[in-house]
Amino acid sequence: MTRARVAAALCAILTALLLQGALIGPWTMPVPVSLPAVLVAAVALMDGPGSGMAFGFSIGLIADLGSDHPAGVLALSWLGVGLVCGLAADRNSVRRDAATAAVVCAVASVFTGLVLVAVHADGADLRHSVEWALPVGLGDALLALAVVPAVRAFLRSSSLRAPHPGFELSTGARRG
Amino acid sequence: MRRLTRRQRTAAIVLAALAMCFITLDLGGGGLAGAHSGVRGAFGSLYRGTDSVLGPVRRFVQGVPTAGSNEATIQKLRHENETLRGHLAQATSEHRTARELARLHALADTGRYKIMPATVQAVGSGGGFDWTASLDVGTADGVLVGQSVTDGYGLVGRVLHADSYSCVVLLAADTSSGVGARDLRTRQIGLVSGKGTSGLSFAPLNPNAAVRVGDKLATGPAGTSSYVPGLSIGTVTAVTRGPQGSTAVVRPTVSPTSLDTVGVILLGGHRESGRTPIDPSALAGGR
Numbered sequence: 001m002t003r004a005r006v007a008a009a010l011c012a013i014l015t016a017l018l019l020q021g022a023l024i025g026p027w028t029m030p031v032p033v034s035l036p037a038v039l040v041a042a043v044a045l046m047d048g049p050g051s052g053m054a055f056g057f058s059i060g061l062i063a064d065l066g067s068d069h070p071a072g073v074l075a076l077s078w079l080g081v082g083l084v085c086g087l088a089a090d091r092n093s094v095r096r097d098a099a100t101a102a103v104v105c106a107v108a109s110v111f112t113g114l115v116l117v118a119v120h121a122d123g124a125d126l127r128h129s130v131e132w133a134l135p136v137g138l139g140d141a142l143l144a145l146a147v148v149p150a151v152r153a154f155l156r157s158s159s160l161r162a163p164h165p166g167f168e169l170s171t172g173a174r175r176g
Numbered sequence: 177m178r179r180l181t182r183r184q185r186t187a188a189i190v191l192a193a194l195a196m197c198f199i200t201l202d203l204g205g206g207g208l209a210g211a212h213s214g215v216r217g218a219f220g221s222l223y224r225g226t227d228s229v230l231g232p233v234r235r236f237v238q239g240v241p242t243a244g245s246n247e248a249t250i251q252k253l254r255h256e257n258e259t260l261r262g263h264l265a266q267a268t269s270e271h272r273t274a275r276e277l278a279r280l281h282a283l284a285d286t287g288r289y290k291i292m293p294a295t296v297q298a299v300g301s302g303g304g305f306d307w308t309a310s311l312d313v314g315t316a317d318g319v320l321v322g323q324s325v326t327d328g329y330g331l332v333g334r335v336l337h338a339d340s341y342s343c344v345v346l347l348a349a350d351t352s353s354g355v356g357a358r359d360l361r362t363r364q365i366g367l368v369s370g371k372g373t374s375g376l377s378f379a380p381l382n383p384n385a386a387v388r389v390g391d392k393l394a395t396g397p398a399g400t401s402s403y404v405p406g407l408s409i410g411t412v413t414a415v416t417r418g419p420q421g422s423t424a425v426v427r428p429t430v431s432p433t434s435l436d437t438v439g440v441i442l443l444g445g446h447r448e449s450g451r452t453p454i455d456p457s458a459l460a461g462g463r
Contacts, residue, residue, distance in 0.1 A: 014222075021223055022230040027237055050184050057191045061198070065215035071208050072198030079191050087178050119203055 004159045012039060013059045017066070024143075031132055033139035035147070036063060037108055040078045041085040041101035042144065042151035049086025056082030069121040077112040081105060097148045102141035109136045276437035279328025283439070287406065291326070291439035292317050297342075299435060307350035307372065307432055309333070313440060314341040320445030322402060324395070327438050330408035330429030331355065331395055335440060343440070348376065348409065349432040356396035357409050359387060365396050368409055368426060373433075376410055376426040383421025387412055393426060404441050 016036045024035045036059050044052025060075035067074075084104050092100070113129025154160055180188065201207045239246070277293055284291045294311035301308060313319050315338050325332040325345045333347040348355055353370040357378060364387070366380035378393055391412040395403040410426040 017219065018222055018226055019230075021219070022226055023234050026234055048178060049180055050187070053184070053188055053191060057195070060195075062215065064198070065208070065211050066219045067216075070199045070202035071212070072195040072200075072202065075198065076192060076195035079188070079195060083180075083188055087180070089178060115199075119199060 002159075008154065008160055009055060009058070012043075013055075013062060016059065017063060028139055031135045031139055032109055033136055033143060034105060034109065035143060036060075037078055037081055037105040038101055038140050038143045038147050039151065040081045041104055042097070042148045043155070044082040044085035045089045045092075045097045045100060045148065046152055046155045047086070048089050049083050052082030052086035052089075053079055054082070056080070069116055069124075070119050073112060073115050073119065073121075076115065077108045080111065081108045094145070094148050094152075098141055098144035101144040101148065102137045105140040105144075106133050106137035109133065273437050276328060280326070280437075280439040283326060283328050287404070287441075289404070290318075290442040292319060292442055293437060293439050294325075294343075295437055296435040299347075299432070305336070305346055305350050305352055307333075307347040307353070307370065308336065309345045309347055309432075309435055309438075311343050311345060311438065311440070312341070314339045314343050315447070316340045317440075318442045319343050319440050320442075320447060323443065323445035324404040324407060324441045325438050326404075326407055326441060327430050327435065330410070331403060332430050332432075332435065332438050334403060335445065345438075347432045348430075349373070349428065355403060355409060357393045358396045359385070359412075360392045360394055361388070362386060362391070368393060375413075376428050378412065378424040378426050380422060385422060387415050387422045387424045389413060389415060391424070402444075404443055 013036075016039045020035045024033060040052060040056040040059060043055050056078035057075050060073075060078035061071060063074045064071040081104050085100060088100050088104075110129050110133050113124060113126050116124035117126045198208065202212075280291050280293055292313050294313040296309050297312055298310040299308070309325075309332070311319075311325075319335060319338045321335050321338055323335045325334060331348050333345045333350075333353065335343050336346040337344040346353055347370070348368070349370040349372055351370050351372060355368040356365065357368040358365050359378075359380065362385060364380045364382055364385040366378050366382075366385070368376050368378050371377055378387065380387060389412055393409040393412070395405050395407040395409060397405050408429040410428040412424040413427045414425040416423050416425075
């Protein structure tokens with residue numbers, strides 16, 4: 001994990017949460033379309049399950065701490081998004097990745113509703129979570145069509161590309 | 177489909193367990209309350225800071241779906257607003273009229289005379305005088321020439337001419353108007369003359385009368401004035417002493433330029449005399 005990737009991740013987390021609160025949330029109300037979840041899915045679809053889980057857990061925990069429900073709910077949910085999308089990462093087309101992100105985020109939205117109902121969070125309603133699953137999926141798909149190409153472009157740049165394990169050339173002294 | 181390495185599997189389990197711990201900790205006793213408030217405060221500041229940029233964009237997009245219907249609502253609200261402003265102005269005018277009528281009523285009770293309320297319809301020159309007012313009451317209402325007109329506080333003037341349903345009042349401010357008055361402090365009697373917009377002047381009959389600034393004047397006692405006695409005329413604001421005696425400048429109680437609802441005191445007065453025919457024998461030189 002390079003310093004550039006850590007800094008980029010922090011900036012992405014901050015931007016996604018601000019845009020979600022200031023624009024996406026008010027525009028799409030009452031449908032709970034989630035830009036941070038789509039971002040986690042896009043990162044995982046590009047970089048694999050390791051980056052996806054770490055990014056999903058981090059952004060989920062920060063979102064939890066900034067909300068009224070118990071911390072850990074979104075962290076667990078978006079950890080799952082990063083894990084599942086990371087396993088499905090296979091250099092697919094943008095549309096296929098957007099569809100994958102939309103389906104996984106919609107399922108994660110229902111899962112989050114279930115956990116919130118289980119912990120008796122204020123305003124949690126499993127029926128609404130299930131009813132809104134399809135609109136959430138459509139909204140996330142539209143977001144993903146914009147977010148996936150952007151994330152791919154960023155993560156392909158030389159400064160943010162995931163470091164691969166290097167081959168160590170043995171340069172030991174010759175015998176004899 | 178990728179597969180998880182052992183490290184990734186371990187990391188997934190650890191992070192899931194950590195998330196469950198956080199949930200339990202937060203549900204159990206508010207151990208993360210400080211963290212919650214810190215992050216909320218930080219994001220609150222950031223939201224406020226970005227709202228100046230993102231707010232207009234958000235509100236524009238939110239307003240697009242209802243833009244057409246909003247126009248009709250705006251027009252309807254504008255119309256309602258104008259109607260309500262009209263009602264408010266009318267209510268204000270009616271309150272003022274009610275207060276003026278209450279004053280006239282109080283004066284009628286105090287003086288034990290009948291007062292006919294009237295509305296001033298015009299103020300201007302007429303009948304050879306500069307300061308007159310037209311009222312919407314006349315002989316059909318019991319109004320007679322010479323009767324005093326008041327606004328409930330003070331003297332307005334006297335009826336100069338009365339038709340069936342309207343009358344003309346000579347205002348006290350007219351330069352040709354003369355009102356028998358009494359200084360309420362010294363009880364001295366004098367004459368108040370109108371000076372148009374400059375107010376009134378008071379000349380006591382007794383040249384040695386000591387008129388002072390602040391003295392209040394009222395219409396004179398019966399016999400000395402054709403007006404109903406006791407109506408406030410004004411207050412002395414300046415006194416000049418000359419060889420002929422004192423002359424005082426008087427600020428009138430009633431402003432002649434702000435008359436609205438007044439009352440004609442139905443006391444005294446006379447009908448207007450009709451025209452008399454010309455005697456033909458006088459014209460013909462006694463034929």
